[in-house]
Amino acid sequence: MKALVKIKKGFGNVELIDVPEPQCKQDEIKIKVKAVGICGTDLHIYEGSFPYFNIPVILGHEFSGEIVEIGKIVKNEKNLCIGNKVTVLPSAAIICGSCEYCKSGNFIFCPERKGMGHGTNGAMTEYVCVREELVYKLSDNISFEEGSLTEPLSCCIQAVDDFVNISPTDSCLVSGPGTIGLLISSLLKMRNSTVVLTGISKDKKRLEIGKSIGIDIAINIGEKRIEKELIKELRLERFDICFECSGAASSLTSCINNLKKMGSLIQVGLLGSDSLVNLGNVVLHQLTLYGTLGFSWQSWGKSLEILKSGKLRADLLITHKYKLDEWEEAFRKSREDDSVKVIIEPA
Ligand SMILES: [Zn+2]
Ligand SMILES: [Zn+2]
Numbered sequence: 001m002k003a004l005v006k007i008k009k010g011f012g013n014v015e016l017i018d019v020p021e022p023q024c025k026q027d028e029i030k031i032k033v034k035a036v037g038i039c040g041t042d043l044h045i046y047e048g049s050f051p052y053f054n055i056p057v058i059l060g061h062e063f064s065g066e067i068v069e070i071g072k073i074v075k076n077e078k079n080l081c082i083g084n085k086v087t088v089l090p091s092a093a094i095i096c097g098s099c100e101y102c103k104s105g106n107f108i109f110c111p112e113r114k115g116m117g118h119g120t121n122g123a124m125t126e127y128v129c130v131r132e133e134l135v136y137k138l139s140d141n142i143s144f145e146e147g148s149l150t151e152p153l154s155c156c157i158q159a160v161d162d163f164v165n166i167s168p169t170d171s172c173l174v175s176g177p178g179t180i181g182l183l184i185s186s187l188l189k190m191r192n193s194t195v196v197l198t199g200i201s202k203d204k205k206r207l208e209i210g211k212s213i214g215i216d217i218a219i220n221i222g223e224k225r226i227e228k229e230l231i232k233e234l235r236l237e238r239f240d241i242c243f244e245c246s247g248a249a250s251s252l253t254s255c256i257n258n259l260k261k262m263g264s265l266i267q268v269g270l271l272g273s274d275s276l277v278n279l280g281n282v283v284l285h286q287l288t289l290y291g292t293l294g295f296s297w298q299s300w301g302k303s304l305e306i307l308k309s310g311k312l313r314a315d316l317l318i319t320h321k322y323k324l325d326e327w328e329e330a331f332r333k334s335r336e337d338d339s340v341k342v343i344i345e346p347a
Contacts, residue, residue: 002346003058003125004327011048014059016327021127028129030069031086034144036123037062038334038342039152040178045118046331053118060124060344061090061117064138064147074132085142087150089134089300090116090123105297124324126346136300139308145321145343146307146314149183152341153314154295154303155268156183160191161299163290164241164264168192173226173239174215175255176246177206179317179341180268182213184243186312189214193241194234198226198254202337209340212316226258243268249275256281264288317341 003019024030042059044050064087092107094114101109116122138147170193174185177199188195197210201222210218217233219226230236240263242255247269255265306312319339322330324346334342
């Protein structure tokens with residue numbers, strides 16, 4: 001079968017090659033991959049700037065597919081059947097299951113953890129075999145493409161649910177309108193809070209998508225000042241809560257400076273190791289800063305429920321689809337400013 005493989009370290013070194021089709025072990029489930037999203041992590045692995053990969057390794061961790069085989073000793077407590085539309089919790093592919101983090105559902109910090117697409121083989125290929133514990137049915141109303149968003153949505157649910165109690169009276173700033181910023185904006189609108197989404201000039205299309213998912217105002221900070229727009233459009237001066245989703249130090253600084261006194265900031269974007277940010281206002285305005293990484297098992301469950309409810313327009317975020325043979329074009333497109341989520345359809 002064909003697979004998109006990071007062959008060796010360094011920039012590029014990604015090739016579509018023939019690999020043996022995996023054999024379904026007795027305790028595994030075999031899935032025909034139908035849709036796999038390109039994530040920032042895949043781009044970082046391509047560029048050689050993601051430090052945690054075993055090579056050679058098949059890329060891709062945001063995916064959905066169809067069950068084609070069920071191993072003989074699978075317990076099957078979820079009543080999975082051949083032909084079921086499913087998604088896979090990819091980041092817990094290898095975990096110890098017994099450390100304090102695994103026990104609390106926060107497997108992301110398990111010292112033995114290896115995730116699909118970097119630690120172990122991922123889904124930019126035709127078939128994958130995984131432990132039954134990682135396989136979850138998608139409801140009929142969800143397309144394969146939407147199902148592949150379960151993983152990034154889980155990260156967003158953790159960011160929105162696990163740190164600050166968000167109420168309809170809260171004003172929220174979401175800085176960075178990529179997949180994560182747009183999903184967080186959708187979740188905040190489901191809680192009826194006021195949502196301001198900011199991006200720079202190259203994000204025009206993404207800010208437009210933000211409007212279509214119902215945010216209150218989108219601000220291109222390349223052209224307009226947040227403070228002025230806030231007062232003009234919403235009669236607000238500052239925000240109760242900020243979600244920094246771009247990972248840029250300038251965005252984090254702007255979030256800190258646009259928070260109300262005693263406000264909270266949730267840092268979602270991965271900041272570069274050389275980011276310098278003035279934290280003076282953290283003390284002067286008595287701010288609370290949180291960091292969020294990946295998601296817990298609990299957030300994954302909520303993500304499936306939200307997709308099933310049909311309340312979240314995940315489809316609006318899927319801007320481009322490609323076949324596996326067209327992976328180079330797909331990777332190129334996912335770096336361009338007119339795309340949000342780019343999907344590869346191997347089958
Ligand atoms: Zn991802
Ligand atoms: Zn563990």
